[in-house]
Structure formats: C-alpha cells, structure tokens
Amino acid sequence: MLNALEVVTIVVVGVMVGVEFSVAFVMNRILNALPEDSGQLGHAHGGRMLGAVMPVWYIGSLVLVGVWAVAAWHHHSTGLVVAAGALLMLSVVMSVLLLVPINNRNKTWTPDNRPADWKQQLNRWERFHYVRVAVLIAAFALLAAAVV
Numbered sequence: 012m013l014n015a016l017e018v019v020t021i022v023v024v025g026v027m028v029g030v031e032f033s034v035a036f037v038m039n040r041i042l043n044a045l046p047e048d049s050g051q052l053g054h055a056h057g058g059r060m061l062g063a064v065m066p067v068w069y070i071g072s073l074v075l076v077g078v079w080a081v082a083a084w085h086h087h088s089t090g091l092v093v094a095a096g097a098l099l100m101l102s103v104v105m106s107v108l109l110l111v112p113i114n115n116r117n118k119t120w121t122p123d124n125r126p127a128d129w130k131q132q133l134n135r136w137e138r139f140h141y142v143r144v145a146v147l148i149a150a151f152a153l154l155a156a157a158v159v
Contacts (some may be wrong), residue, residue, distance in 0.1 A: 013082050015096055017158050024099075028147045029142040034061070035144045035157050039137055048122045051102035054133060058118035062111075069106065073099045078148070095157070098150035102143050109139045 016032040034057070076096040083089050113136040120129060 013079075016075070016079050017154075020072070020079050021066075021151075021154050021158065023075055024072045024147075024151050025063075025096075027072055028151045030061075031140070031144050031147055032067050035137070037139050039131075039140075043113060047117065051120060051125060051129065051133075055118050055120050058114045059121075062114050062118055067104050069099070073103060074150065076150075090158040091153045093129040095153035098146050098153070102146045102150070105139065105146070110136055113139075 038057065039054075042050045042057070044050070069135060073096065076092060076099055080089060080092045080096055083092060114133055116126075117129075117133065117136070120126075126132070
C-alpha cells in the first residue's frame with residue numbers, strides 16, 4: 012500500500028511540477044512573443060484556467076505528501092518526505108501571498124481596462140513563479156530520493 016501511495020504522490024507532484032515548469036519556460040515565452048493585446052489576453056485566460064485548477068492540485072499534493080509522511084513515519088526516508096512537504100507548504104504560502112494577488116488582477120484585465128503597469132506586474136509574477144518552480148523541483152527531487 013505504501014508503494015502505491017509513493018507512486019501516486021510522485022506522479023501527481025511530478026505532473027504539477029511539469030505544468031508549472033512549462034508555464035515558466037514555454038507558455039509565458041510564447042504569450043510574451045504575441046502582439047500586445049493577444050499576449051495579454053492569453054495571460055488573462057491562462058490565469059483564469061490554471062487559477063481554478065492549481066489550488067486543488069497544490070493542496071492535494073500537500074495532502075498526499077502528508078499521508079505518505081505519516082504512513083512511512085518509521086522508515087529511513089521520512090525526513091526527505093517531510094522536507095518535501097515543507098517545500099510544498101512554502102510553495103503554497105508563496106502562491107497565496109505573492110502570486111495569487113497578481114493573478115487575480117491579471118485574469119480580469121482586457122485591453123480596455125488593464126492598468127498602465129500591467130507588463131511590470133506580469134514580470135513580477137514571472138519572477139516569483141521562477142522561484143516557486145525551483146521550490147517545486149526541489150520538493151519533487153526529495154520525493155524521488157525518498158523512494159530510492
């Protein structure tokens with residue numbers, strides 16, 4: 012049963028990391044290369060779409076890691092799982108405090124109502140997102156190391 016939990020957790024967290032990595036290093040570059048209105052509209056749509064899915068994914072991943080840590084409490088790799096859980100918690104805190112406020116504004120913007128500093132706000136979101144992706148990759152690496 013523990014092996015199945017480990018596999019499910021690693022797959023769920025790994026796919027989440029892949030999506031966030033793709034947003035940072037693929038999708039944002041594509042959207043930023045589009046003509047101004049198209050890129051901004053794409054960012055807003057992505058903010059609405061992923062903004063609805065990611066909270067469930069982040070919290071679900073954190074719950075899975077917590078269950079894994081409890082289930083494997085006496086195993087030698089539990090410290091790695093707990094450390095991964097702490098990093099996932101950090102990513103949630105970063106999201107709520109730094110990224111979600113910008114995203115909540117961005118997802119309502121249109122070419123007619125966006126603020127004059129919309130590009131600076133998106134650039135700030137992207138910088139925070141790069142840090143969050145690094146935190147998520149570290150958490151994923153710890154989970155992978157815990158099963159080795």
